[in-house]
Amino acid sequence: MNNQLNVSLSPHIHGRETTQKLMFGVVVALIPTIIASVIFFGAGAIITTAAAVISCVTIEYLIQRFMLRKPVSITDGSALVTGLLLALNLPSNIPLYMIVIGSMVAIGVAKMTFGGLGNNPFNPALVGRVFMLISFPSHMTTWPAPAGFATGYIDAVTGATPLAIIKEGIKNGESISELMLKIPSTAEMILGKIGGSMGEVSAIALIIGFIYLLYKKIITWHIPVSVIGSLALFTSILWIANPDIYAGPSFHILSGGVLLGAIFMATDYVTSPMNPKSMILYGCGIGILTAIIRIWGSFPEGVSFAILIMNAFVPLMNTYIKPKRFGEEVKNG
Amino acid sequence: MIYKTSHTFPKGGIHPPEYKLTQNVPIKPLPVPKSVIIPLSQHIGAASAPVVAKGDHVKTGQVIAAANGFVSSNIHSSVSGVVSKIDTVIDASGYRQSAIFIDVQGDEWIDSIDRSVSVISEIELAPEQIIEKCRELGIVGLGGATFPSHVKLAVPKDKKCSILIINGVECEPYLTSDHRLMLEKGEETLIGIKILMKALHVEKAMVGIESNKPDAIEHLKELSKRFDGISIHSLTVKYPQGAEKQLIKTLTNREVPSGKLPIETGAVVHNVATAYAVYEAVQKNKPLIERVVTITGKSLSAPGNYLVRIGSPVNSLIEAAGGLPDDTGKIVSGGPMMGKALQNTGIPTSKGMSGIILFPASESIRGETGPCIRCAKCIAACPMNLEPHLLANASMKAMFERTESERITDCVECGSCSYTCPAGRPLLDYIRLGKSTVIKMARERNLK
Numbered sequence: 001m002n003n004q005l006n007v008s009l010s011p012h013i014h015g016r017e018t019t020q021k022l023m024f025g026v027v028v029a030l031i032p033t034i035i036a037s038v039i040f041f042g043a044g045a046i047i048t049t050a051a052a053v054i055s056c057v058t059i060e061y062l063i064q065r066f067m068l069r070k071p072v073s074i075t076d077g078s079a080l081v082t083g084l085l086l087a088l089n090l091p092s093n094i095p096l097y098m099i100v101i102g103s104m105v106a107i108g109v110a111k112m113t114f115g116g117l118g119n120n121p122f123n124p125a126l127v128g129r130v131f132m133l134i135s136f137p138s139h140m141t142t143w144p145a146p147a148g149f150a151t152g153y154i155d156a157v158t159g160a161t162p163l164a165i166i167k168e169g170i171k172n173g174e175s176i177s178e179l180m181l182k183i184p185s186t187a188e189m190i191l192g193k194i195g196g197s198m199g200e201v202s203a204i205a206l207i208i209g210f211i212y213l214l215y216k217k218i219i220t221w222h223i224p225v226s227v228i229g230s231l232a233l234f235t236s237i238l239w240i241a242n243p244d245i246y247a248g249p250s251f252h253i254l255s256g257g258v259l260l261g262a263i264f265m266a267t268d269y270v271t272s273p274m275n276p277k278s279m280i281l282y283g284c285g286i287g288i289l290t291a292i293i294r295i296w297g298s299f300p301e302g303v304s305f306a307i308l309i310m311n312a313f314v315p316l317m318n319t320y321i322k323p324k325r326f327g328e329e330v331k332n333g
Numbered sequence: 334m335i336y337k338t339s340h341t342f343p344k345g346g347i348h349p350p351e352y353k354l355t356q357n358v359p360i361k362p363l364p365v366p367k368s369v370i371i372p373l374s375q376h377i378g379a380a381s382a383p384v385v386a387k388g389d390h391v392k393t394g395q396v397i398a399a400a401n402g403f404v405s406s407n408i409h410s411s412v413s414g415v416v417s418k419i420d421t422v423i424d425a426s427g428y429r430q431s432a433i434f435i436d437v438q439g440d441e442w443i444d445s446i447d448r449s450v451s452v453i454s455e456i457e458l459a460p461e462q463i464i465e466k467c468r469e470l471g472i473v474g475l476g477g478a479t480f481p482s483h484v485k486l487a488v489p490k491d492k493k494c495s496i497l498i499i500n501g502v503e504c505e506p507y508l509t510s511d512h513r514l515m516l517e518k519g520e521e522t523l524i525g526i527k528i529l530m531k532a533l534h535v536e537k538a539m540v541g542i543e544s545n546k547p548d549a550i551e552h553l554k555e556l557s558k559r560f561d562g563i564s565i566h567s568l569t570v571k572y573p574q575g576a577e578k579q580l581i582k583t584l585t586n587r588e589v590p591s592g593k594l595p596i597e598t599g600a601v602v603h604n605v606a607t608a609y610a611v612y613e614a615v616q617k618n619k620p621l622i623e624r625v626v627t628i629t630g631k632s633l634s635a636p637g638n639y640l641v642r643i644g645s646p647v648n649s650l651i652e653a654a655g656g657l658p659d660d661t662g663k664i665v666s667g668g669p670m671m672g673k674a675l676q677n678t679g680i681p682t683s684k685g686m687s688g689i690i691l692f693p694a695s696e697s698i699r700g701e702t703g704p705c706i707r708c709a710k711c712i713a714a715c716p717m718n719l720e721p722h723l724l725a726n727a728s729m730k731a732m733f734e735r736t737e738s739e740r741i742t743d744c745v746e747c748g749s750c751s752y753t754c755p756a757g758r759p760l761l762d763y764i765r766l767g768k769s770t771v772i773k774m775a776r777e778r779n780l781k
Contacts, residue, residue: 005661005663005676006662006674007663007674008674008699009674010673010746010748012696013506013669013670014700014751014752015349015752015755018755019706021755078706116704118704118707269706269707270706270707275709318723322720322739325718326588327578327590327591327592327717328740
């Protein structure tokens with residue numbers, strides 16, 4: 001006994017949760033999706049993922065070590081998650097230098113400029129992705145067709161995404177029923193045998209990740225369910241009104257980045273609202289904006305933009321939408 | 334009146350590991366120590382005024398300090414002996430407070446106390462006499478808040494009490510003193526509840542017990558068949574179920590309005606240990622001079638539950654439990670969630686001390702603090718539906734007006750936010766700072 005007692009304020013015990021564990025929980029939830037992307041896109045998927053993760057973590061390290069001269073916190077896992085999410089939002093045959101540039105924007109501009117973890121208003125991976133989409137539009141919208149274990153890097157045949165097929169077709173005056181024959185079957189879309197960014201193709205892998213996140217209580221159901229629900233509701237109304245020019249809800253949910261966005265991007269802790277009421281509003285905003293951009297915007301896909309737009313409203317929501325406090329306006333009797 | 338009773342409160346709460354190491358250890362009396370230190374401030378309200386002087390001989394059960402105003406309490410000697418001095422001592426609150434030091438000589442009780450083991454179930458006193466007895470014999474709330482019981486029993490004229498709620502939840506990890514008391518003194522406790530019901534003029538009492546004490550629930554359910562109007566409720570284990578506002582919500586589905594007292598819901602809440610103390614006071618004329626204290630800790634060789642004379646030093650309890658383990662890094666009075674860390678082992682036990690927990694050094698130091706990642710786990714854990722991250726941040730930045738409009742004064746300081754924070758942020762520390770500042774600001778405003 002060294003005769004020294006610690007005197008600190010309560011509580012004297014702490015839960016086992018740590019930031020690092022939560023971040024690695026997200027990484028674990030992404031494993032099925034990473035495996036699916038490797039199955040469909042082969043070696044390119046591995047190279048792209050590795051490049052994005054290594055550049056994100058390295059850039060965070062360099063900025064903290066040499067520019068900010070602060071303690072390095074890359075072990076918290078947040079840069080790793082950003083790198084993975086950025087990679088999963090890219091085509092698997094994109095040139096490596098573009099990935100490095102995208103990572104620099106994601107970590108350097110979108111995250112560290114605002115003060116690092118916890119302070120960034122916009123989702124870093126999405127800022128990186130949108131920057132790349134605007135800077136390298138052709139590379140970012142030319143996807144390799146899923147070819148099974150392709151061993152090469154840029155040798156796959158490029159295939160358009162279902163969303164691009166629909167967008168192009170509607171413009172040319174074709175009806176949805178004709179276009180539906182050109183796109184992959186629902187089963188293929190659930191499995192992921194479609195063109196698109198690496199991480200968005202396999203619905204089944206993403207949903208396994210979602211169940212894991214819920215089970216581990218890393219996220220709550222509010223945001224993903226309201227994103228998907230509002231998108232389904234909005235597109236159903238249009239589809240019922242005119243099925244010739246509007247695609248149905250199941251197509252909208254399974255195509256593009258809706259599931260990846262709803263489950264992994266919109267639920268990013270730092271850039272999403274903090275109380276359940278705001279979470280539902282935020283999710284509905286993302287779902288409806290996604291549909292609007294897809295149907296009437298100039299881009300075939302709108303999930304990234306929708307999330308970034310709603311990110312901008314989060315501080316407002318956190319300030320003005322308040323949970324109902326215990327004992328507030330009580331009606332007893 | 335029909336109440337909508339559920340198994341737990343709807344919003345927030347956490348599930349810390351229980352570590353009820355002493356739940357099967359029967360209550361044993363702790364040997365009377367050689368000397369005791371009886372603090373004069375063992376209750377909420379004004380400190381009591383000593384009525385004995387240095388050198389006086391006192392008997393066990395004799396009044397040694399008198400209540401100083403309505404919200405105050407009499408204090409009685411827990412031992413017989415000689416007053417050696419009246420001085421200050423650092424007590425469990427961490428502050429230096431006045432106390433009466435007594436050197437023990439024998440164990441001579443005052444004659445009015447009935448020390449027989451017989452159970453007296455006939456309640457002869459009238460309601461006013463019961464309240465007067467509680468005042469005279471120094472009964473205070475034994476759940477930890479130590480609010481004088483006679484004040485709680487005197488319901489204001491414009492309010493109506495329609496139900497008595499008895500708190501047998503014991504939701505804090507480690508503590509088992511209420512659990513053992515319900516098992517071993519169940520009948521006396523139920524008579525105590527009947528006495529409280531009589532004093533409050535209510536027909537109905539609900540006893541809330543968490544389902545991790547199935548033996549106590551069974552025992553009291555069986556006994557309660559003989560007592561009209563007392564119902565026993567098994568509740569889902571969730572911290573802070575034993576917080577007054579949460580327990581009222583669970584059992585009656587009523588919310589205590591922000592800034593108001595529980596009586597607004599028609600409920601008065603007392604702890605099971607208080608009910609037992611009331612039984613002893615009213616039926617046996619015994620003042621509050623001893624209580625059950627759990628002494629526990631993972632490294633203790635013989636953790637247990639002891640009937641302790643108030644004022645016995647904490648180290649006498651530790652000795653009884655097998656001596657201070659070498660790895661001790663922190664000693665906590667009360668539960669691990671809301672208890673206070675003690676500065677030394679010579680601190681006297683007091684009326685509000687339900688347990689002593691010894692933490693090994695490895696569990697005594699807080700982990701590293703990282704930046705808030707806005708995960709919203711503190712919001713989900715807050716039983717009062719506040720936003721702890723916001724309150725802590727605003728307090729840290731001295732934005733006290735903002736914390737006031739965000740209802741920082743509703744915080745019950747249960748610690749669920751700090752417990753759950755993955756970044757290890759000391760949320761409750763900052764919230765306490767903000768809350769006390771806001772209360773001070775409001776008081777100054779009212780003076781103007």
